[in-house]
Amino acid sequence: MIVKEYCMYCGECAGVCPHCLIEVRETSIDFNEEGCKDCGICIQVCPVKALAKED
């Protein structure tokens, strides 16, 4: 997952991740890429569109 520099670490992506794969810290985010099913929900809900799939 690409986390753009302007991510505000609000945690909305973590709240909707069906597999609980996102850990949001104060100023960073960790994605458990291995468990990701590419559903894209986290990308869809981000209020500032700071997430993108890697090509």
Place this chain on the structure above:
Amino acid sequence: MKLIETDVLVIGAGPAGSSTAKHAALNGAEVILIDKKSEIGSPKRCAEGVSKEGLKKLGIEPNSRWVTKELSGVRLISPNGTDVWMKEDQVKLPEAGYILERKVFDKFMAMDAARAGATIMIKTLARGMRKDYEGYIVSCESMGEDFEIKAKIVVGADGPESRVGRWGGLKTAVKPKNMESGIQFEMVGLEMEDPDVIEFYFGSVAPGGYAWIFPKGDDIANVGLGIVSTVTDKSAYEHLVEFVKNCPATQNAQPVELNVGGDPVGGMTKNLVKDSLMIVGDAAGHVNPLTGGGIITALEAGMYAGEVAAAAVKEDNYTEKRLKEYQEICKIEIGDSFDKYLKTKDYLLSLSDSDLDSIAAAFQDTEFENISTKELIKLLIKVSPKALLKLGKLF
């Protein structure tokens, strides 16, 4: 690895977590309250409105350090600009309230918890947990140090991202259609018609939600909106920029802060407890599905959670069956009304901009005596036959 033992571990020091910690400690439990942030209450993720009635019910005295504005009315604005004014000097407004400074308020609530006897650990992240024969062992990290906290009861007050409940087997993942994407500028230089009145803007300006202007000073306000990402292609930020550009009150204002955050508006989570585990606040869906407001319900649910947790500790009984007392109280005091508000929200979201304009026009011709959320819905039922069909039996 260092192991700290406690009766109750509360994860997250927002209003729900601090209230839980305070009431568990006041009732005799040994409590640790952790928060991943370096400053409790910051950054804010909320429009900062609370009702006077709600604070009074919880025995919290308003304090000039965290009240920025006392409100005297409400203005509802439909898509074509038809507005409905409800001011305290003309109608009774039982839900009128205050705009807070959350950065100060949340710290005050945490300080209350500390004064009640809770231990507070900031910049402390919970990374996972495993079941122990008598509770949970939670893996934590603080300032580069890894350690564990063993607790008889763990309370997840970790907000809309809510991982703690899921670690313990509760279904707290929020569906995208139930997660409102909230975004807000705190702005200066606003030209409000009345700086003591909160304003709500409805319709396609904020698909799936509404926009707001919550005044914090004569020319200062939180200007924000909540949208549901499944009904719009634009981001919440794009909607907000457009709103600020087009709204007469904000056209010449300047942002001094940007806040974002999810608001779980799908109603209260069905199961709030498991053996040795409770969830509270946004993590438990303690957010009014219609208004998106959750500060008072978070504090209230935290009070119930803390009291039940402390009683369970005294009885040395941390079973799901024992902790269910908390869930049952929440259902009666919070959840049942949320079910009605959820149905109302679903109905309102089915309306077009022109439907909303017609309702606003009908409201303009109505004499108000007493206005609360419930009274407004009753009035909606009165002026709209469609609403009568959908909501008539509920209110």
